[in-house]
Amino acid sequence: MSSVDSTPPFLPPVLENIPQELRESPQWVAWIAVPNPKRGKPDKVPVNAKTGRPGSTTNPETWASFDVAAKFYQGKLGKLHTIWTRDGNKTGPIAGVGFVLTEDSPFVGIDIDHCIDSQGNIASFAQQIINRMGSYTEVSPSGTGIRIFVKGNMPTSGFKNTDVGLEVYKSKRYLTVTGRPLREFQIVENQGALDSLTSEYKSDAHKKKEPPLMKQKQTHPRKEPRNDIDQMEHISVLKDDSILHEKILASKNGDLFTQLYFEGDISNYPSQSEADLALCNILAFWTRKNPEWIDRLFRDSALHRPEKWDSVRVRGETYGEATIAKAIASTTAVYDPTDTSDSSDSEAIETKGNLFLPPPPPVPLKAFPPQVATLLKEASAAFTVPMQIQE
16 A cells, blocks of 8 residues: 555545435445546546455445445545455546445446536436336536435346446446535435336347347358267257357356347446357357357357457466456366257256356365364355365
């Protein structure tokens, strides 16, 4: 952590104006503005206000009360702060506070980007959403977007419509909060408005890609899969992406495939990188771990970000190559075109909206000194995928 001051390019929050209902919920984090030249704007990375370590939208242990988050922010405003994450160190000035949305709380958060121009005029579609919700609305830290908090429920954790810059979330996300209201609205319940908003704007995501059997052409040249399959009646599956789409859509992971591949909906994942890997896990199974085929399919998906996918990493491989390699390494079973039973869609890739992790092998405690064995037992309870302990 550094004490060097750096003025954040964001509006500071007016803490006393933040709605009392939000302040009463212990779901607060601070955040740092981490420079991101590729995006052209800083990333808003959550920070645990109790410890100064990384915050998480899915781990309540990293959340704090409003008072704790406010004190952390006020004591470190503008000072550079570093957190260590699995993606490396992230450094930026402490720039504000944020509220974590959860399934158990009554709140839904709506985020509309770039809808306020330099003269303060609000885009008509954004104004229509504000009027429809009739709930607490504030200006975003950039001054060019809005946040709306409304009470209600959603069938999923949320959705994102990149065409209009709209994001709506019920859980697994946090929203920065400024306490700079556009109107003195209270946070009200408006399920009907939420339902109509979801119906109108989430459905637009399906327009990003054509239905599988209506695709007229492939964006990228075809490369024959390297896997040899003797049964000629199944070869067509490996030569026609649209047929493969149909088979995946009919499988246990059909809904997840639709969400990721056709809609580009990453709302069930902490970041798009994890959503990218989840899609590649599915493709690794169905393409029998063929990296060229996975690459072609992914490039034709709604998740594909050309600049990110082809960016070169530390060891000379691209982000796309590294993601595909990781997916192939973690895939323990592959599609068998000769298996006509339902079992071909094995639970090996049943991700249920989370990253695929193969079951870990048993840990033989007798092979370790007593002190180490005790530590392993304690650590097992903290793992997302617990270790299998072999006494």
